[in-house]
Amino acid sequence: MVDHEDVAGLLGIDGPFARELPHFAPRAAQQAMARAVAEAIAGRDTLLVEAGTGTGKTYAYLVPALAAGVRVIVSTGTKALQDQLYFRDLPRVRAVLGARVETALLKGRANYLCRYRLEQTLREGAALSPAGAAQLAAIRAWSARTRHGDRAELADVPEDSPLWPQVTSTAENCLGSGCPFFEDCHVVKARRAAQEADLVVVNHHLLLADLALKQEGFGEILPGAAAFILDEAHLLPELAGDFFAQHVSARQLLDLGRDALAECHGVHGALGALREPLEALKDAVRRLRLALDPLPARGAFGVLMRDAQARQALDALAGTLAALTDVLAGQAARSRGLEHAHARAATLALALDRLIEDDAAQAVRWYESSAHGFTLHATPLDAATPLRRLREASGAAWIHTSATLTVAGGFDHFARQLGLDEPPALALESPFDYARQALCYLPPGLPDPSARDYTERMLEAVLPVLEASDGRAFLLFTAHRALRRAAELLRGHVPWPLFVQGEAPRHRLLEDFRASGRGVLLGAASFWAGVDVAGEALSVVVIDKLPFAAPDDPVLEARLQALAAAGVNPFMGWQVPAAAIALKQGAGRLIRDVHDRGVLVLCDPRLTGKGYGRLFLASLPPLPCTRELAKVRAFLTPRPVAA
Known part of the structure; x- marks a missing residue:
């Protein structure tokens, strides 16, 4: 085990990273974070760290994790980040430290x-x-x-x-x-390697699935860890709500039917017994999907239950699934596959019955439908309690880090979501010189965001900025409808290549955007976070509206009602902080490197017209703001190169 100060020193000006990595720049914030992480691991404490873009937080937690001499689980927000961490960052840190530790990469079984x-x-x-x-x-x-x-x-x-x-x-x-x-199973082998490793890299989906004991007969795969380090931790509260929820979907039911049919192969008489109930299940799923057509695409369970046709179709589905379960029970002893199909059917039947009958106050029952299916949900109103239980049961250190955990400098909103009472916290500013590298433009004269012509008016205000930057911009939208409308208005009327979310896979859009050198990319939710385009290809980020959650979200609606009942202002106590963190994520796409320069265009007039607008602006990096287009043009004008 390495002393806390020694851990920070490893990242200092006289440390091995400065000596061995050509482009490594020692940073005081990185060393402070490494020291805090080392102390948390040693004391098995909880720690929150907001590390601004460019801090180097990956090395700041990997160095103390490898030096601690204990078992550590590192969890990332996405599989892409997981691969980057395991195949790029971790090998570099291990090589510099000469760390002789066993490491493993573990993903969910569907990978x-x-x-x-x-x-x-x-x-x-x-x-x-x-x-x-x-x-x-x-x-x-x-x-x-x-x-x-x-x-x-x-x-x-x-x-x-x-x-x-x-x-x-x-x-x-x-x-x-x-x-x-089984003995040659890739999932089994990966999990065995993870059980034996000193440091395991997972993602939040898998971590929560394992901690929530949803590991389908494999048992715990992450036992005995002394520390859990959660990167991109701002994603955790929403993911936790999903993992502590119950779901029954059309896809689960149809997959059950298809798999049960496949298991009939080679089992004499099984197909004759199962064909009719399997067809009945398929038909019942189709009938419920059609019955949902007149209803909103998503809504509280009560909306479904009050519709006579939908309720009848739901009850018929439950009866059909119960009948299939009974038939499968009679076939279960005939093969391992049919036995497993029976267990799946029984589990789904029980979950569906609970969804229909259970109106517990601590969970929100809701549905959503799509062109090809539906999902029925029971989502806990508060994920803080189960998360607190998991942390306490683990007896481990829990380190949560992200570039976006605070609202106007405070960790209160994030801590409340995780069930933490005044935890140790550290806020580290980005080393980027935002006063020199960036400018925030608040276009004057825009109408209220609810105006019918808001997207048209917003684009009118943004086009002069795009002309000054010669494209090279992200236009981020809070709604897909606005994104589609903007694409329709811009296509064929601007000189820059357009890249529109939904018209190609995300990775392809980003590759083509970078290659174009002067493109304009239009994106919604999945482009607000985790997108890294450094250099001149991206010089402008435009955000059309403050990213408040959709008001028709039944889980949000129930949560806000519960907060109001507890005496908390739901708008200022939940909606504004959540939107401020989302805005920080979007704004964070602009400056990704010490050499980047760019303009952040925030179009929503509520930033200056409403009192809560100040909280949003206070949550952003310390970049200067202007309402004058001339200053934006001057900032984006190429500077002459010194002789």
């Missing part, structure tokens, strides 16, 4: 090839398009040579290919130790 389901898919010989047949052939060839079975290895098959769900397993359809490929 690993399932040999059993691949064999089933090949055996069934389902009708595939030429592209699908080529993808299946590629997967089959890859399956013979892969050591880890991680989908990310196979770039030839798109991430959204419909073949992946057919050749990977889920919690419901995994056969566990009864699978004929």
Whole structure:
């Protein structure tokens, strides 16, 4: 174990990183964070760290994690960040420190090839398009040579290919130790490696699934950790609410039917017994989906229950699922696969009954429908209590870090969401010189964001900025409708290449945007966070409105009612802080490097016209603001290069 001060010194001007990494720049904020993380790990304490962009927080937690001599779990917000951490950052830090520790990368089971389901898919010989047949052939060839079975290895098959769900397993359809490929299972091997490692890199989805004991017969895969380090921790509260919830979806039910049908292969008489109840289930799912058509796309469960046709279809689905469960019970002893199908059916039937009958005050029941399916939910009103229980039961250090945890300098909102009472916290400013590198423009004269022509008026205000920057901009929208309208207004009327979310995969849009050098990218939710475009390709970020959560969200509506009942102002106590953190995420796309320069355009007039607007501005990095277009043009004018 290394002393706390020594840990900070490793990242200092005389430390090994400064000596061995050519572009490493010692930063006081990074050293302060490393010292605090080391102390938290040693004391098994809870710690919140907001580390502004450019702080170098990854090294600031990896160095003390590797030096602590204890078992550490590092969790990231996304699989992309997980791969970056494991394959790029962790090897560099290990090499510099000469750390002799076992490390492991662990993802959710849907990321690993399932040999059993691949064999089933090949055996069934389902009708595939030429592209699908080529993808299946590629997967089959890859399956013979892969050591880890991680989908990310196979770039030839798109991430959204419909073949992946057919050749990977889920919690419901995994056969566990009864699978004929159990000892050669990629998931089993990955989990065994994780159990034996000193440092394991996971993602929040997997971490929460394991801690919530949803590990489908494999037992705990992250036992005995002395510290949990959660990067991109601002994502945790929403994800936790999802993992402590119950869901029954059309996809789960249809997958059950398809898998049960496949398990009839080679079992004499099983198909005859199951064909009719399986067709009935498929029909019941279709009828409920159609019954939801006249209703809003998402809403409280009461909306569904008060509609006679939808309620009748829901009850019919529950009855059909119960009947299928009974038939599967009679077939379960005939094969391991049918036994597992029966267990899945019974679990789904129980969950559906609870959703229909249970009106517990601590959970919000709601539904959502799409073009091809539906999901029924029971989401806990407050994830803080189960999160607190998990932390206390672990007896470990819990370090939460992100560039966006505070609102106007305070951690209160984030801490309340996690069930933390005045935890130790550290706010570290970015080393970037925002006064020189950035400018915030608040366009004057815009109407209220609810105005029918708001998007048109917003674009009129933004176009002169785009002309001054020659494109090179992100336009971020709080609603897909506004994004589509903006794309319609700009396409064919501006000289810059347009890249519109939804018209190509996200990674392709970003690659093409960077390559264009002067593009304009229009994005919604998934472009507000985790997007890194450094350099001159991005010089302007425009945000159309303050990112308040949709008011028709039934979970939010119930949460706000509960806060009001507890004497808390739901708008200032929840909606404003949540939107301020989201705005910080969007604004954080602008300056990603010490050499970047750019303009942040915040179009919402409520920033200056409402009292709470000051809280939003106070939550942003310390960049100068202006309402004068001339200053924006001057800032974006290329500066002459000194002779």
